[in-house]
Amino acid sequence: MKIIFIQHNSFLNRNGGSEKMCTFLANSFSEKGHEVSIAVNQKEGGSPVFPLNSDIKVDNIYNARVDQIELLPIVNYSGKNPIAWLVGKIKKKYTKQVNKNKCRAFPDGYQGVYKHNLKKRSEQWYAYLKAAEPDLIITMSTASLLEITYDNTLDIPIINSVNGRPDYDYEDVFGRRDPLEKNLLKNSYSRLSGIQILLDDYDKFLPDTFKGKVFVIGNPFPEVDTTEHVDHQIEKSQYVISHLGRLDNDCKQQTLAIEAFHRACSENSEWRLDLWGTGADRDLIQQKIDELALGDKVALKGFCTDPIAVLKNADIFLFPSRYEGFPLALGEAMSVGLPAIGLGSCSGVNKLIVDGESGYLVENVEAMASRLKQLMNNSALRQEMGKRGVELMRAYTPASVLAKWDELINEIVER
Template identity: 50%
Template sequence: MRILIVQHANFINGSGGTEKICSFLANTFEAGGHEVIIGTNEKIAGKPVFPLSENIEVKNIYSENDGQIKFLPIYNYLGKNPLRWLSFKLEKKFAKAKNRKIIQDTGGEEKLYFHNLSARAVQWKKYIDGISPDVIITMSIGSLLEITYNNEYDIPIINSTNGRPDYDYSDILWYRPDYEMKLLEAAYRHLSGIQVLFESYRSYIPKSFTGKVFVISNPINGSDNTHFPSNQKDRHKVTHVGTLNVSCKQQDLAIDVFNALAASKPNWILEFWGEGKDFKLLKKKIKSLKLENRVFLRGFTDDPIRHMKEADIFIFPSKYEGFGLALAEAMSVGLPCLGLASCSGVNELILHKKTGYLADNNEQLQAYLSELMDNEVERNAIGGAGKEFILEKCSHSLIERQWIDLVDNFKQ
């Protein structure tokens, strides 16, 4: 069977959860004897971040002559040369003015959106008809919309949903204009099947979808090398892994909670692994609280599991998540974990006081963190239960079998 996996943007050079799952699916299907192509459409140079079998083709169908009306790129100068800063500022001002003119000449943002979407859909149709896949898997509803807008296929299309389904077609998390939300919701009618992460997520699928629903978790690598750091060591670690984005991941909340306990817990530190737009904001906060020797921004890591094994507690105070991949990985190595009860995804993985702690507010989060800091026996018990839960529900072998069974449903 020839399987086309479509991630229309961000796969090249992307290191997020969607890119990781896309690579996992490609490797799973290839190991199962299928021919696999990953298709993307983006003006970018680079390569996939996560390992792929050498037999998997990655095809970027982007073309300068694809009929799109393109904006001028806007760059920020990060250096210290005042002349270059001025040059970049003038270029940025010109680009913004030119882009406003493009929108005006096209007839507005909505008409420009439809024009470019149509151009990309034509490009996808030509490519897909040329390779004739047996099954198409889209990595988002945005990817589904791109390939199906004004197009019809006699090919089963399955969407891999890497978050809560309504995040994909609504404006719950960020602004989307009405016309885009209507298109995204309507795109579900093209699907033969959809994969969701939790049983409860079925209720967030729109009525436009009439295909089969498959509940399949994200895969988590099990660890046979769990390490529970001893109370005998000089310094203990609370850790967090994730993109530095306070509007979602709320690392600033983790700092506030730790700060309230820092004086009474002098042998504990807090560390963050990850990069993101809020690095400077968090660094400034750490400095303002005089926590430079207690709270650390460690930067990017290609081996988060190793750092989790060196830690004692995992704190994950996200406002929203689809699954919480870093949380599940922390649980898989036996780290006791804390999160917010209101956070989707997190409240599916953590069963309160069984596989971790779910706090209703900041005060509870602080109290639970303090409790875990003070009690190694409790850390070990909660961490062990969390590991058992994750490895039962999310093992690689289980998820691989479920996905192979899923595509077998659509053999023609």
């Protein structure tokens, strides 16, 4: 079977959960004898971060000659320098005027620009897919799905792999979706033959335009040998609270983790907090560390090349995300025997952590600091919760996840 994964514009050079999952599936299907390609449309070019089997093609269809009307990004100055503020205001006014002039070429303004650009990219995808003639397309984001279905008549089965809670992809949950884009995204769901969601209660977040087959398939977590699980009974001179995630404070809320640690660590000088990851908010997070004078206890460690190795040397996993789908880092932490603390309001997190068994679900920074202190002071509790976390993660072995994907693919293609 010829399968094409479409990862839109975020596969090359990226190291997030979606890219990791795309690599896992592509490698696994390739090893089963399928002909596998990954297609992107990325202006900057580059290469995959995670290792791919040698027989997997990566096609970057970007073409500078494809007509795209690029609007300038509007930047708001957030500092306190009055001169910089004035310069920022002038630049912002100029940017708005340039964008306004570009939009005037279309009767419906910005929406016309959006549809023009989308139409051109869609035509580009159509030509690529017609030539490639795959038996199945798997889109790894709704942006990918939208681009290949907009005003197209492809007669190829499409499965969408949802990386989070479904409504995060097409609704205005975080105030970032234009009404036109929302409607187009909902329409694109009508073109799906099937969809993979991460948790069984996520089906209620699908749009009513979707009429295909729903499969519940979680992300895979590594099977770590028992001898490699964290032993919390070993006494150390230095204990580690770990956090892994891109440096995106709006979602991952690293500053909340720092604040909770600050409140909990006053009586625990042998503990430190390591924050692993890269991202746009590095300076903001470092500013929080400096503000609380935690430079000797909290460290930004950079990109993590081997999460399991890092987590095996930690003692607690702190994960205060505001929203998630099915967090890989959390599952990996639990799979090595780390007790975890997260927010009870966070989707995905509140399904993986069983409150009081494999860790704690809390509602605010005060409760987070309190539970953190409780775990810091009780190695037996860390051992017990870590062991329970390992048991829970056994439901998501790579083999069991792949078996469900095989079932989904066979059912969709044989329809």
